[in-house]
Each structure stands twice: as structure tokens, then as C-alpha cells.
Amino acid sequence: MHVTSPVRTPLVTGGKTYADVTEDICKQVEGKPTKEWKVAFVISLAVLAYGTVCLFWTWWEGLGVWGLNKTVGWAWDITNFVWWVGIGHAGTLISAILLLFRQKWRTSINRAAEAMTIFAVLCAASFILMHMGRPWLAYWALPLPNTFGSLWVNFNSPLVWDVFAISTYFSVSCLFWYVGLVPDLATIRDRAQNKVSKYIYGVLSLGWNGSARTWSRYEYISLILAGLSTPLVLSVHTIVSMDFATSVIPGWHTTIFPPYFVAGAIFSGFAMVQNLMLVTRVVYKLEDYITFEHIESMNKIITLTGSIVGVAYLTEFFIAWYSGVEYESYAFYNRMAGPYWWAYWAMMTCNVISPQLFWSRKIRRSVKWTFFISVIVNIGMWFERFVIIVTSLHRDYIPSSWAMFSPTMFDIGDYIFSFGFFFTCFFLFSKYLPVINMAEVKGVIKSTSEKLPLKVSGVSKAERLASPAYKKDAE
Amino acid sequence: MAEINKKFLVGVYDDEDIALAAVNKIKSAGVKIYEVYSPFAIHGMDTAIGHPRSRIGIAAFCFGVVGFLCALTLTTWTMGIDWPMVIGGKDPLSYPNYVPAMFELTVLFTAFGMTFTFFISNGLGPTVKPLLFDPRCTDNKFIMAIDLSKNKLSETEIESLIKASGAEEVSVKQL
Numbered sequence: 001m002h003v004t005s006p007v008r009t010p011l012v013t014g015g016k017t018y019a020d021v022t023e024d025i026c027k028q029v030e031g032k033p034t035k036e037w038k039v040a041f042v043i044s045l046a047v048l049a050y051g052t053v054c055l056f057w058t059w060w061e062g063l064g065v066w067g068l069n070k071t072v073g074w075a076w077d078i079t080n081f082v083w084w085v086g087i088g089h090a091g092t093l094i095s096a097i098l099l100l101f102r103q104k105w106r107t108s109i110n111r112a113a114e115a116m117t118i119f120a121v122l123c124a125a126s127f128i129l130m131h132m133g134r135p136w137l138a139y140w141a142l143p144l145p146n147t148f149g150s151l152w153v154n155f156n157s158p159l160v161w162d163v164f165a166i167s168t169y170f171s172v173s174c175l176f177w178y179v180g181l182v183p184d185l186a187t188i189r190d191r192a193q194n195k196v197s198k199y200i201y202g203v204l205s206l207g208w209n210g211s212a213r214t215w216s217r218y219e220y221i222s223l224i225l226a227g228l229s230t231p232l233v234l235s236v237h238t239i240v241s242m243d244f245a246t247s248v249i250p251g252w253h254t255t256i257f258p259p260y261f262v263a264g265a266i267f268s269g270f271a272m273v274q275n276l277m278l279v280t281r282v283v284y285k286l287e288d289y290i291t292f293e294h295i296e297s298m299n300k301i302i303t304l305t306g307s308i309v310g311v312a313y314l315t316e317f318f319i320a321w322y323s324g325v326e327y328e329s330y331a332f333y334n335r336m337a338g339p340y341w342w343a344y345w346a347m348m349t350c351n352v353i354s355p356q357l358f359w360s361r362k363i364r365r366s367v368k369w370t371f372f373i374s375v376i377v378n379i380g381m382w383f384e385r386f387v388i389i390v391t392s393l394h395r396d397y398i399p400s401s402w403a404m405f406s407p408t409m410f411d412i413g414d415y416i417f418s419f420g421f422f423f424t425c426f427f428l429f430s431k432y433l434p435v436i437n438m439a440e441v442k443g444v445i446k447s448t449s450e451k452l453p454l455k456v457s458g459v460s461k462a463e464r465l466a467s468p469a470y471k472k473d474a475e
Numbered sequence: 476m477a478e479i480n481k482k483f484l485v486g487v488y489d490d491e492d493i494a495l496a497a498v499n500k501i502k503s504a505g506v507k508i509y510e511v512y513s514p515f516a517i518h519g520m521d522t523a524i525g526h527p528r529s530r531i532g533i534a535a536f537c538f539g540v541v542g543f544l545c546a547l548t549l550t551t552w553t554m555g556i557d558w559p560m561v562i563g564g565k566d567p568l569s570y571p572n573y574v575p576a577m578f579e580l581t582v583l584f585t586a587f588g589m590t591f592t593f594f595i596s597n598g599l600g601p602t603v604k605p606l607l608f609d610p611r612c613t614d615n616k617f618i619m620a621i622d623l624s625k626n627k628l629s630e631t632e633i634e635s636l637i638k639a640s641g642a643e644e645v646s647v648k649q650l
Contacts, residue, residue, distance in 0.1 A: 017615065018514060018614070018615035019614060019615040022514075022614045022615060143549060143553055149558070150558055152553035152554065152557065152558060153553070154554075154562065155553070155554050155572060155573045155576055156554075156562050156563070156565070156569065156573075158575075161575035161576060161579075164575065164576045164579040165575065168580070168582055168583045171583065171587070172582060172583065172586045175586055175587065175590050176586075179590060179593070183514075183515070183613070186613045187514070187613040187614060189605075189613075190607070190610040190611075190614065191614070202605075203601045204601075205605075206599035206600055206601060206603060207598070207599055207600065207602075207603025207604060207605040207606075208599060208613075209605040209606055209613075210513050210514060210515075210612050210613055211510045211511070211512050212510060212511045212512070212520045212521045212524055212526060213510065213521060213526050213597070214597045214599075215513065215515070215517070215520070215521070216516070216520070216521035216526065216529055217529045217531055217593055217596065217597060218516060218593070219518075220531050220532065221531055221590065221593045224532060224535050224585075224589060225589075225590075228582050228585055228586055231578075231582075232579075232582050235575065235578060235579070239575055438514075439514060439515040442514055442515040442615075443515040443516060446491070
């Protein structure tokens with residue numbers, strides 16, 4: 001039995017009953033695809049097709065088709081990788097860390113956020129494969145017995161750590177997501193009208209029947225999975241940051257990178273969740289499930305992590321000056337006032353200034369503003385990675401080899417590929433799987449549903465309806 | 476898991492608080508409850524029915540230990556024994572650098588081992604036909620099943636107990 005304070009704002013509005021929750025979520029899965037969905041899906045397929053052609057050509061011709069040069073040998077490929085991995089952090093944060101903190105508002109958004117995580121990590125992994133140049137040799141990154149004199153991968157290298165971190169993160173996220181899906185798939189199975197969907201959802205739901213014994217174990221493993229995923233999600237971006245931090249390039253060689261990257265990852269991930277959820281919410285009419293409370297809570301996290309990122313930027317500058325190292329100081333001076341000043345200031349404006357607008361209650365509860373700022377944040381976070389990577393490289397130790405980077409159509413095309421892939425996957429998910437975790441939402445609506453007649457947690461119905469929190473919601 | 480030729484009394488409840496109270500009431504009357512099925516987890520339901528505490532955490536810990544030992548063996552063997560290499564002037568076996576890989580493998584083994592233990596211990600699998608006393612238990616109803624062969628009280632006595640505890644419907648189901 002759960003206890004929710006009667007003065008808390010309801011997590012789900014509209015007085016939903018358990019049957020309403022099932023109906024609202026399942027009808028998206030059971031109905032025929034809508035026209036909007038088809039149009040959106042075809043567009044994302046077209047984008048994916050264009051990207052695939054570019055990617056094919058990248059692999060066919062070799063990495064020379066990118067705009068890399070001798071000085072800037074790592075640019076959009078790694079920028080996009082870090083950007084997508086960062087986005088992939090929000091799902092696990094919502095479902096694992098917020099579970100440990102008993103933040104019940106996570107229940108309405110965790111399913112879609114976890115799906116987003118999985119697709120974003122796949123996009124990130126595609127950039128690893130891309131910039132290997134010879135993706136068919138990708139298995140060289142694994143510690144497999146071989147005939148090259150039994151040479152092994154180098155466990156001292158952060159790039160190998162990355163292989164372990166990303167693959168573990170991806171598989172554990174899939175597991176977490178699937179375990180959470182099983183009860184909902186069983187709900188769809190028991191409602192299915194035609195044989196094909198009954199069979200498919202029957203296989204996927206693994207014979208789930210919701211017995212108390214199963215639920216008790218389910219709760220147990222959810223908690224342990226959350227406990228495992230929390231350090232895991234922090235380790236992933238820590239290791240990604242070490243790809244840079246363990247090198248000796250001025251601008252990369254800083255100990256602040258792990259916490260700074262983790263905060264940045266959560267920042268951009270939440271912004272992407274906002275973008276996806278705000279659209280899904282309207283298209284699927286889920287306003288009662290993803291309420292202004294949810295939007296506001298996520299915006300608060302965006303403001304917090306955005307501020308941490310801002311502090312990190314300033315700290316980096318201070319330390320560059322305070323260290324007295326000429327190269328370090330120049331790298332940062334060059335970021336701010338060098339030829340890439342516009343990328344630096346785009347990053348600063350988008351990441352540090354724009355989320356501060358959320359201090360206004362009106363803005364953080366506004367759908368339009370939230371959507372707009374979330375897009376801005378994602379642009380800013382892309383620029384952050386671009387600034388860190390390209391501006392630290394383009395002016396190296398010998399001024400005669402200073403260079404600029406300009407992307408070719410294949411740099412851009414391969415980036416477009418990841419968008420096509422991401423949205424194709426997300427649209428498929430949103431059509432064929434329940435976008436909201438029905439079982440978990442049913443577990444938290446009790447305190448708020450006006451249709452429920454009884455005394456809940458010692459609070460009578462009349463008392464519940466008269467509470468200021470209930471009225472606030474009705475506004 | 477399905478039992479054969481057994482008679483069950485099935486009570487349908489509308490609300491988890493009523494169902495939980497009903498379980499306590501029926502149990503105190505000396506009736507053994509077979510199982511309660513619900514669309515979501517009800518805290519305290521497992522202990523109210525009298526299910527023992529799950530030992531899945533122990534399994535998780537064991538898998539974690541196995542994962543850690545595998546990672547320890549892998550890094551020690553590849554880096555220190557099979558082909559030792561001096562990288563950056565450091566000892567070929569420099570364990571602090573292997574912590575990330577060890578950590579990831581520990582998590583990987585724990586997560587997968589525990590989840591598959593979960594599936595197996597609950598008898599869940601792609602070909603499993605669910606034992607459903609009432610299909611509404613995955614939607615909005617709370618279903619209590621009582622195995623008559625395991626109880627001393629008569630069918631009518633238990634039925635009236637279920638009804639008195641606030642059930643909406645009571646039916647008999649033969650499996």
C-alpha cells in the first residue's frame with residue numbers, strides 16, 4: 001500500500017481509473033496507424049535512406065570523404081558520438097536514479113525515455129563503427145583469442161574501457177526496459193482481438209500473469225537493476241570523458257571532465273526527452289499522464305544540470321589561467337576569441353544562459369517555451385562537444401600546421417543518418433509498444449483519482465478532493 | 476506451473492486496498508490463499524499471503540562475484556601473463572587501469588544473471604502459456620485464487636468469506 005500526501009499535486013490528472021489507464025495507452029497500440037504517424041514515419045525513413053547512402057559512400061570510399069585534415073583528425077564523428085551518448089543518459093537517469101530517490105513522477109515518462117536511451121546509444125555506436133573506417137574489423141576491439149601472436153586489446157586504454165562501458169550500458173538498458181515492458185505486454189496480450197497480435201504479444205510477454213510472487217520479485221529486481229544502472233550510467237560518460245581527459249592535448253587534459261561530462265549528458269538527455277514527450281503527449285492525447293508537473297520537474301533538472309555545466313565552463317577557464325601553463329591558457333583563450341569564437345559563444349548562450357529562463361515558473365510550465373529551450377539546449381550541447389574537440393585540435397603546437405575544419409556533405413550526411421535511424425526507431429516504438437508504463441502508473445494514481453470511493457491511506461475522499469493540491473491541478 | 480484437476484475459488488476485487496485487507500481477513504480465518512493476481516505491484520501483498528522473501532538478491536550477488544572474477548582473470552591473463560607489454564613505462568599488470576573493465580563486467584554479469592534467474596524462477600518464457608484465472612487481472616481487477624484441495628473449510632464457507640471481504644464476484648474454476 002502506498003502513502004501519498006493529500007497535499008501533493010496529483011501525478012495523473014483527469015480522475016483516471018485503472019481501466020482508463022489501460023484503455024488510453026493500449027488504444028495507440030491496437031488502433032490502425034494514424035495519418036500523422038504514417039507521414040512522420042515516411043519522412044524519417046526518407047531521411048534514413050539519404051543517410052544510409054552517405055554512410056555507404058563513407059565506407060566504400062574511406063574516411064577521406066570527411067573534411068578531416070592532418071591537424072584536425074577527429075571532428076564530427078566523435079562530436080556526434082559524444083552527443084548521442086549524452087542524450088542516451090536521460091532514460092536510465094529517469095528510471096534508475098529517480099527510482100532510488102522514490103520520485104514517482106518518473107512512472108509516466110520512464111518507458112519512452114528508456115526507449116530513447118536505447119536508440120540514442122545505438123546512434124552513438126554507429127559513429128564508433130563509422131570512424132573505424134573499416135567497420136568489418138570492429139571485433140578487433142573485443143578481447144578475442146586471435147592469430148596475431150595472440151595480441152590482446154589494451155586494458156590500459158580508455159577506448160577499450162569505452163567498448164566495455166557502451167556495450168554493457170546498451171545491454172543493461174535493454175534488459176531494464178524489457179523487464180519493465182513485460183507486464184504491459186501481458187495487458188496488451190489479454191486485450192488482443194486478432195490472432196497475430198495475440199501470438200506476438202503473447203511470446204513477448206513471456207506468460208506473465210501478475211501473481212503476487214512475481215510482482216514481489218519484479219520489485220526486487222527493479223530495485224537491484226536501478227542500483228546497478230546508477231553507477232553504470234555515471235561510469236559510461238565518465239569513461240567517454242576519459243577518451244579525452246587521459247590524452248595530453250591542452251583543453252582536454254583536465255580532471256574536471258568526468259563530472260562535467262556527466263552533468264552535460266543528463267542536461268542534453270532531459271532536453272531530448274522533453275522534445276519527444278511534448279510531441280507524443282499532444283499526438284497521443286496524454287496530457288493527463290504527462291502533466292505540467294512532469295514538464296516542470298524535468299525543467300528543474302535541466303536548470304540544475306545546465307548550471308553545473310556553466311560552473312564547469314568557468315572553472316576550466318579559471319584553472320587554465322591559474323595553472324600558468326601557456327599552452328593550456330592559449331587553448332582556452334583561443335576557444336573564446338579565436339576563429340571558432342562563434343561556436344564557443346553559441347555553446348555559452350545555449351547551455352548556460354537559456355536554461356536560466358526556467359527560473360520563471362511561467363516559462364518552465366509553458367509547453368512552447370520548454371520545447372524551444374530544449375531544442376536550444378541540444379544545439380548547445382552539440383556545440384559544446386564541437387568546441388572541446390575541434391578548437392582544442394585546430395591550433396596545435398606548430399603555427400604552420402594550424403588549420404580549420406569544414407564538414408563535407410558526408411560529415412553532414414552521416415549525422416543525418418543517425419537522425420533518420422533514431423526517429424525511425426522511435427516512431428516504431430511509439431506505435432507498437434505502450435509509450436507509458438501502465439503497470440507503474442496504475443500503482444501511483446490511487447491518491448488522486450476522484451472515482452475511487454474509499455478512504456486512501458487514511459484520507460477520505462472528501463478530504464482528498466478538498467485539498468489545495470487537487471484544486472491546483474484543476475485550474 | 477499449471478496444476479491439473481484442481482478446483483479453485485476465484486474472488487474478483489475492484490481495489491488493491493480492499494484486496495489486501497481481504498487477504499488479511501481470509502488468512503486470519505485460517506484459509507490458505509493460493510495466489511493473488513494484480514495489474515501492478517501491491518506492497519505488502521506477498522508477505523500478507525505468506526510468500527517467503529525472495530532470495531533473488533543472493534543470486535544477484537553471486538553473479539556479480541562471478542563477473543568480477545571473470546574480469547580479474549581476463550585482465551590478468553591477457554595483460555600480465557599471455558603477452559605482457561610495457562605501456563607508458565608502467566608495470567604490465569597495472570590493476571587500477573583495469574577497474575573500468577572490471578566494473579562493467581561485474582554489472583553486466585549481475586544484471587543478466589539476475590534477470591534470467593527472475594525469468595526462470597517465475598516460470599516465464601516465450602512459449603509459456605499464462606495461468607490466468609481471470610484475464611482482467613492484467614487490466615483493472617485484483618484476483619484472489621484459493622485452492623480448495625489445500626483447505627479444510629468447505630467451499631460454501633470460503634465463498635461466503637470471500638464475499639464478506641468485499642469481492643465483487645466469486646466463481647469456481649477447474650484447472
